[in-house]
Amino acid sequence: MPANLYFRSFAILTFLWGLVFALGMALILIASLSGVIPPGYEYLIIIAPVLFAFIIVGIQFLISPWIMDITIAWVYKATKYPVEDLPPHIRDFLYNQMQMNNFSLKWVAIIHDNNPNAFTYGHTKKRARMAITEGILNYLDESEQIAVVAHECGHIVHRDFIWMTVAAAIPLICYSFYQGLWTFARVSSRSQRGSRDDAASVGAIALVVAILAWVVYYISHYIVLLLSRVREYFADSFSANATGDPGALSRALVKIAYGMVKSDAELASRMKDEGYSPAEQRQAAKQSAFNVGMRSLGIFDVSGAKSLAMSAYGRGMDLNEETVAKAAQWDLSNPWGGFLELSSTHPLPAKRILSLNKIQEERGLAPEFPGIGKVKLPESLWDEFFIDLFLMYIAPFLFFALPPFFSLIMALLGYNPLIGFGIGLLVFALIWKWRRNEKYPKVNDNDPTLTVVHCLTDQTKNSFYEASPLRGKPAVFEGKVVGRGIPGFFLSEDLVIQDKTGIITLDYSPILGFMSWIFALFRVPKLQGQMVKAYGWYHRSPTPILSVWKIKTETGQTFKNRWSGANWLFMWIVILLGIISIAFGFFPI
Numbered sequence: 131m132p133a134n135l136y137f138r139s140f141a142i143l144t145f146l147w148g149l150v151f152a153l154g155m156a157l158i159l160i161a162s163l164s165g166v167i168p169p170g171y172e173y174l175i176i177i178a179p180v181l182f183a184f185i186i187v188g189i190q191f192l193i194s195p196w197i198m199d200i201t202i203a204w205v206y207k208a209t210k211y212p213v214e215d216l217p218p219h220i221r222d223f224l225y226n227q228m229q230m231n232n233f234s235l236k237w238v239a240i241i242h243d244n245n246p247n248a249f250t251y252g253h254t255k256k257r258a259r260m261a262i263t264e265g266i267l268n269y270l271d272e273s274e275q276i277a278v279v280a281h282e283c284g285h286i287v288h289r290d291f292i293w294m295t296v297a298a299a300i301p302l303i304c305y306s307f308y309q310g311l312w313t314f315a316r317v318s319s320r321s322q323r324g325s326r327d328d329a330a331s332v333g334a335i336a337l338v339v340a341i342l343a344w345v346v347y348y349i350s351h352y353i354v355l356l357l358s359r360v361r362e363y364f365a366d367s368f369s370a371n372a373t374g375d376p377g378a379l380s381r382a383l384v385k386i387a388y389g390m391v392k393s394d395a396e397l398a399s400r401m402k403d404e405g406y407s408p409a410e411q412r413q414a415a416k417q418s419a420f421n422v423g424m425r426s427l428g429i430f431d432v433s434g435a436k437s438l439a440m441s442a443y444g445r446g447m448d449l450n451e452e453t454v455a456k457a458a459q460w461d462l463s464n465p466w467g468g469f470l471e472l473s474s475t476h477p478l479p480a481k482r483i484l485s486l487n488k489i490q491e492e493r494g495l496a497p498e499f500p501g502i503g504k505v506k507l508p509e510s511l512w513d514e515f516f517i518d519l520f521l522m523y524i525a526p527f528l529f530f531a532l533p534p535f536f537s538l539i540m541a542l543l544g545y546n547p548l549i550g551f552g553i554g555l556l557v558f559a560l561i562w563k564w565r566r567n568e569k570y571p572k573v574n575d576n577d578p579t580l581t582v583v584h585c586l587t588d589q590t591k592n593s594f595y596e597a598s599p600l601r602g603k604p605a606v607f608e609g610k611v612v613g614r615g616i617p618g619f620f621l622s623e624d625l626v627i628q629d630k631t632g633i634i635t636l637d638y639s640p641i642l643g644f645m646s647w648i649f650a651l652f653r654v655p656k657l658q659g660q661m662v663k664a665y666g667w668y669h670r671s672p673t674p675i676l677s678v679w680k681i682k683t684e685t686g687q688t689f690k691n692r693w694s695g696a697n698w699l700f701m702w703i704v705i706l707l708g709i710i711s712i713a714f715g716f717f718p719i
Contacts, residue, residue: 206618284368311340377498455501552711582632602667
């Protein structure tokens with residue numbers, strides 16, 4: 131493990147355990163003051179939560195790899211292959227890394243889904259597992275595939291699953307402290323031991339410490355996420371050193387994170403089209419050879435599976451530097467990027483690419499995407515960000531806050547509180563309409579079809595660069611369904627479609643939760659491989675998605691998402707209740 135990674139990880143864990151120690155000392159003080167535990171045994175009050183947390187996390191660590199084995203085989207329908215059965219370039223790289231870094235893989239699972247993803251898990255370096263989706267094999271060229279595999283090897287070599295398991299115990303301990311203190315505070319306030327004043331004082335102290343424990347629980351949760359992001363950077367660094375090509379991982383991140391890939395229809399036409407030179411035809415044939423090799427291994431049959439009819443970015447072609455820089459600028463310029471990164475296990479893709487650019491510069495190489503971070507947007511997005519925060523997180527609670535508030539105001543003015551209650555509902559309805567208009571602006575059947583890359587790179591004023599988890603932009607995409615939102619998961623109702631410029635996830639959210647299972651089980655398999663036209667709202671968080679309004683298939687079927695309509699119906703119900711309340715306030719029965 132690199133010394134710098136060890137130091138950072140140890141420093142973060144030390145700080146986390148320092149928080150646990152501080153809470154433990156507070157617990158001992160409370161136990162001593164309360165007299166609940168005999169003198170000299172106060173330490174027992176912190177032993178139980180700590181032991182409980184380590185038992186839970188320990189059991190999880192022991193059984194989770196086996197549970198994941200079953201999940202990958204039965205839920206994700208993956209096929210497990212020994213390393214020797216993998217494509218030669220991946221096989222040789224893994225053998226070399228296992229020998230150099232003293233680890234071993236039980237197998238590599240191929241998840242049969244074109245949504246590109248990869249992950250690693252296990253107990254120890256000697257019993258690690260790796261899973262990659264067919265999207266990694268289809269959309270990335272050989273150097274990029276190896277870079278992704280090397281990143282996962284970095285997690286194994288650095289023993290990340292062990293470090294993160296230890297770190298995950300700390301928020302659980304803090305939450306156990308919070309629960310115990312909260313209960314203790316309530317019991318102490320009603321205790322008959324000693325004077326009631328003493329019991330109430332101890333209960334008040336316990337209540338204050340319980341609130342602190344709750345705050346520390348959330349702080350520790352975000353610090354654990356920070357630790358995860360730190361280790362992701364070092365896995366990227368491992369990949370760069372193991373492959374000697376940091377740019378390969380940068381290109382892979384662009385394709386995976388932003389969906390900037392192309393279909394192999396270009397390659398097929400190039401191999402046959404007489405308008406291309408013999409050299410270009412040979413290059414196209416070489417680029418498609420990987421798929422043929424995989425077919426011979428029986429992992430999947432690209433030519434025979436409709437859902438896998440899309441493939442390869444157009445291997446050997448460079449990603450356009452300006453296009454990538456514009457696509458990545460959302461991560462760096464939109465305040466939502468940094469805000470969402472706080473609750474993410476992975477750094478923002480643009481920051482990872484900047485880190486890889488720095489590694490290339492340190493090696494005397496030209497950065498893969500030097501334009502990232504240098505694009506100037508038409509305007510600052512901070513005002514939109516604060517509006518979005520208000521509409522997303524505060525507005526829903528105003529349904530409970532505004533009616534009582536206006537009722538109180540009207541009562542103080544000497545009017546019937548029902549009038550204020552109705553006014554509060556109407557004010558809330560106006561705010562909810564504002565929220566709905568921002569999230570679900572009007573989409574028409576005759577709106578022009580857009581492309582994935584256009585939405586990623588359009589930075590004209592008031593356009594797609596303003597998109598956020600709340601702020602939607604009307605969009606229509608046309609493409610082929612190539613996978614599920616959660617790769618291979620049979621209960622994933624979301625779809626991944628690919629147009630001529632890239633891939634994007636369609637977020638299908640029905641009103642009733644069980645309807646998503648019905649759609650996932652019975653509709654999605656029939657949609658695999660079909661050409662569809664999807665209407666909805668383009669959001670970024672930071673992965674681009676389309677929140678679905680409706681999907682039209684090439685066979686003439688239409689699937690509608692009623693969620694935006696439910697928002698509209700809720701707003702009108704609130705307005706009606708507000709009018710009724712005001713009417714009863716003025717004309718009581």
